[in-house]
Amino acid sequence: MAQRFEAPNGPSVEELGLDSERTLNPYVTGTSVIGLKYKDGIILAADTGGSYGSTLRYKSVERIKPIGKHSLIGASGEISDFQEILKYLDELIIYDNMWDDGNSLGPKEVHNYLNRVMYNRRNKFNPLWNSLVLGGVKNGQKYLGVVNMIGTHFEDNHVATGFGNHLARPILRAEWHADLSFEEAVKLVEKCLLVLLYRDRSAINKFQIAKITEEGVTIHPTYSLKTFWGFSAFQNPAKGAEGSW
Amino acid sequence: MFRNQYDTDVTTWSPAGRLFQVEYAMEAVKQGSAAIGLRSATHAVLATVNKASSELSSAQRKVFKVDDHIGVAIAGLTADGRVLSRYLRNECINHSFVYESPLPVGRLVVRLADKAQVCTQRSWKRPYGVGLLVAGLDESGAHLYYNCPSGNYFEYQAFAIGSRSQAAKTFLERKFEAYPNASRDELVKDALFAIKETLQGEKLTSSICTVAVVGADEPFHVLDQKTIQELIDSVETREEAAAEPGAMQEDQGQDVAPMDI
Numbered sequence: 001m002a003q004r005f006e007a008p009n010g011p012s013v014e015e016l017g018l019d020s021e022r023t024l025n026p027y028v029t030g031t032s033v034i035g036l037k038y039k040d041g042i043i044l045a046a047d048t049g050g051s052y053g054s055t056l057r058y059k060s061v062e063r064i065k066p067i068g069k070h071s072l073i074g075a076s077g078e079i080s081d082f083q084e085i086l087k088y089l090d091e092l093i094i095y096d097n098m099w100d101d102g103n104s105l106g107p108k109e110v111h112n113y114l115n116r117v118m119y120n121r122r123n124k125f126n127p128l129w130n131s132l133v134l135g136g137v138k139n140g141q142k143y144l145g146v147v148n149m150i151g152t153h154f155e156d157n158h159v160a161t162g163f164g165n166h167l168a169r170p171i172l173r174a175e176w177h178a179d180l181s182f183e184e185a186v187k188l189v190e191k192c193l194l195v196l197l198y199r200d201r202s203a204i205n206k207f208q209i210a211k212i213t214e215e216g217v218t219i220h221p222t223y224s225l226k227t228f229w230g231f232s233a234f235q236n237p238a239k240g241a242e243g244s245w
Numbered sequence: 246m247f248r249n250q251y252d253t254d255v256t257t258w259s260p261a262g263r264l265f266q267v268e269y270a271m272e273a274v275k276q277g278s279a280a281i282g283l284r285s286a287t288h289a290v291l292a293t294v295n296k297a298s299s300e301l302s303s304a305q306r307k308v309f310k311v312d313d314h315i316g317v318a319i320a321g322l323t324a325d326g327r328v329l330s331r332y333l334r335n336e337c338i339n340h341s342f343v344y345e346s347p348l349p350v351g352r353l354v355v356r357l358a359d360k361a362q363v364c365t366q367r368s369w370k371r372p373y374g375v376g377l378l379v380a381g382l383d384e385s386g387a388h389l390y391y392n393c394p395s396g397n398y399f400e401y402q403a404f405a406i407g408s409r410s411q412a413a414k415t416f417l418e419r420k421f422e423a424y425p426n427a428s429r430d431e432l433v434k435d436a437l438f439a440i441k442e443t444l445q446g447e448k449l450t451s452s453i454c455t456v457a458v459v460g461a462d463e464p465f466h467v468l469d470q471k472t473i474q475e476l477i478d479s480v481e482t483r484e485e486a487a488a489e490p491g492a493m494q495e496d497q498g499q500d501v502a503p504m505d506i
Contacts, residue, residue, distance in 0.1 A: 102385040103349040112345040 026078035026129040028052050030063045031202040032164030033074035034192050035133040036176060037142050037157050038185035041213035042135030044074040045189045047197075048222055049204035056204060064210045066217040068093040070138040071107040072210055076161040077130035077149065085128060088117060107136025107143035111153070119151025131161035137214050160192070163200040168192035182211065194225055198234075256368050267365050267372050270394035274376035277320035279407035279443040280307060282378040282389045283417065283436060288429045288460035289380035289387040291318040292436040294407070294443060295455050308455045308467055312337035314347045315381035316457050316465040320407030321394075322374035329377060333357060350381035350388040354398050362396025376406045382459055405439060412442040429460055433468070437476060449477055 033046040050058030063082065064074045067089050075082040092113065096105050105113075111134040121127050131148040146161065147153040158172040171192050180188065186209060197203045205227065210219040251257050252265030259265060280293040293307040305323045309330040310316050315337060319326035336356055340348035357377070364370045372394040379390045391406065392398045403421045405413035416439050424432065436456055441449045451474035459465035 099349075099352060101349060101351050103352070103383055105344070106346075109344040109346050113343055116343050 022126045023078065023081065023129050026081075028057060028061075028079045029129075029202070030061060030076045030079055030082070031200055032160055032162040032168065032196055033063065033076050033131070033133045034160045034164050034168050034172075034189055035074060035135050035144050035146075035158065036172060036180075036185060036189065037144055037178065038180040038182060039178075040182065041137045041211055042072065042142060042144055043182075043185050043189055043209065043211050044072050044133060044135050045193060045207060045209045046074050046076070047193070047204050048206045048208055049202060050079055051202045054201070056202070059204065059206060060222070062208060064208050064219060066210075066212075066219070067110055067134075067136075068096065068105055069216070070104065070212070071110050071134060071136035072212045072217060073110075074133040074135075074161075074210075075130050078128070081128040081130050082132075085114070085117070085130065085132070089114075104138075106138035106141075107134055107145070108138075110134060110136070111143070111145045111147060111155075115147045115151060115153045118147050118149060118153075122150045133159055133161060135212055137212055140214065163196060163202075164192070167195050167199055171195065190225055194227070197225065197227065254368060255365055255371060264365065264395075267395050270372035270374050271376075273374035274321040274394065274406055275408060275410075277322070277375070277407045278307070279405060279410045279413060279440065280318040280320045280376075280378055281403075281405040281410070281413050281417070281436060281439045281443075282318060282380050282391075282401070283403035283421070283424055283432055283439070284380065284387045284389040284401075285427045285429070285432055286386050286425050287382075288432055288458065288463070289382065289389055290429075290432040290436045290456065290458050291316060291378055291380050292440050292454060292456045293318050293320075294440060294453060296453050304453075306455075308457045310457075310465050310467075311353075311379075311381075312341070312347060313464040314383065314459060315350055315353065315379065316459055317380070318378045318455075318457070320376050320410075325373040325375040326377065329357065329360070329373060329375065332360065333379075347383065349383040349385075350379065350390065351383070351400075353381075354379050354390040354392060357392050358396050358398040361392065361394060364394075365396055378404065378406065380457075380459055381465070382461065387460070403439075405443070407443070409443040409445060412445065413439040416442045429458065429463075433458065433476065434480060437473075437480060450474065451477060 028050045030050055035044045044064050046063045048060045048062060049056055050061040061079055065086060067073050114132055118128055127149040129149050133146055135144045144159055145155040146159045158176045160168040175188055193207055197205055205224045206222050208222050251259035255266040278294040278296055282291045291308055295304040295307055297304045308318045311333045317330055333353060336353055337348050361373055364372045374394060377392045379392060381388055389401045390398055391401060391404050402424055403417040420435060433456060440454050451470040455467055456473055457467045
């Protein structure tokens with residue numbers, strides 16, 4: 001049910017046209033997305049889990065999609081809102097292609113468009129509950145940016161959403177450099193994904209890695225990483241965190 | 246008694262398949278003072294004749310900057326031209342707001358043409374009495390479009406509109422094949438020559454013309470009067486120097502157009 005906010009003597013919620021349903025909390029969510037620039041382009045990575053609250057409800061939700069010729073999008077947060085965003089972007093790209101005039105929307109344009117959509121929806125107090133990563137290459141220019149449900153947006157050489165911000169970014173800050181080869185970049189991404197798998201309860205061991213270069217988009221089939229649970233820190237995880245569990 | 250029965254309404258066809266009101270609007274473009282445009286692969290140049298309608302008044306502006314990458318030159322009803330320029334500016338700034346990138350020229354011109362076309366299909370409206378030369382730059386290079394009151398638009402390498410524009414067109418038709426690889430300065434020079442053609446012998450000075458440039462590393466801007474006057478002077482001294490040896494042989498001069506020497 002929509003929550004009601006009404007002044008005693010003011011116009012009713014119905015009169016203001018504010019009686020519609022809003023997303024007050026997300027239902028099915030995806031966890032972190034990681035993105036980084038490497039020598040030839042951009043790599044995006046995410047697992048394919050879809051959580052229903054804290055239940056790991058879906059195991060093969062694709063959260064990385066190509067947008068037009070030059071861009072890749074990765075999403076965490078509400079899956080149905082992401083599907084809605086994909087619908088907007090599909091329309092946008094089709095309309096852009098219909099001109100057939102040699103101009104095309106690049107990652108920068110798509111990122112800015114999404115920023116406007118996200119910020120506009122939050123101003124209607126009806127946000128699209130996502131953090132989106134946008135990567136792409138156009139005219140030899142690499143682009144990597146983030147936009148979230150309240151319209152905060154930025155560019156960086158490496159980015160991560162959700163738990164990834166806390167667990168993957170420090171690793172990326174320490175180990176990322178501009179001329180990583182594809183193989184090195186995948187290795188670094190896998191290191192981050194593994195840490196997330198160990199520490200983020202919503203993460204699952206089924207990953208999608210995608211790259212975009214001047215040649216185009218490649219989304220690799222899903223695969224799993226080898227895990228090792230014998231670390232001494234895993235023996236008694238509550239140790240050193242007395243009372244919190 | 247023999248009044249035209251089919252020209253009182255924009256939306257009424259004549260039996261010959263013509264829309265007179267639309268044709269009258271296109272006539273207004275021909276009566277406005279001339280505007281010309283030309284482009285290379287990387288640059289586009291617009292130029293207009295700006296003459297005051299009376300000794301006591303100033304001339305009306307005929308070149309408008311739409312955005313950093315697009316500008317227009319107009320011929321016809323200046324008031325309509327300003328309305329359309331405002332529309333174009335709006336479209337550009339809205340596009341920048343949403344995409345943080347410049348609006349492609351061709352897409353802007355389609356919107357402009359659609360707006361002009363609507364006026365030819367509504368009984369309570371009138372067509373815009375203005376022709377616009379839209380010059381700009383986008384991903385696919387420099388472009389020049391002509392937009393007509395009828396809602397038709399065409400892309401050109403070089404074009405001229407307004408009064409006595411035929412003389413400028415004849416000049417440009419002879420030269421346009423070299424334009425794709427021409428330098429910016431060559432374009433500006435030929436823009437001045439084309440303007441001069443429309444003046445029919447009257448002296449070209451910087452006070453009666455406007456020249457504007459947009460290019461790969463140069464946002465759209467109107468050249469200042471001093472620069473234009475210097476260009477005119479340098480072109481004229483060169484012309485006089487070229488004319489000297491021709492004057493020696495009297496009998497050759499007469500039947501050859503000055504341009505062919």
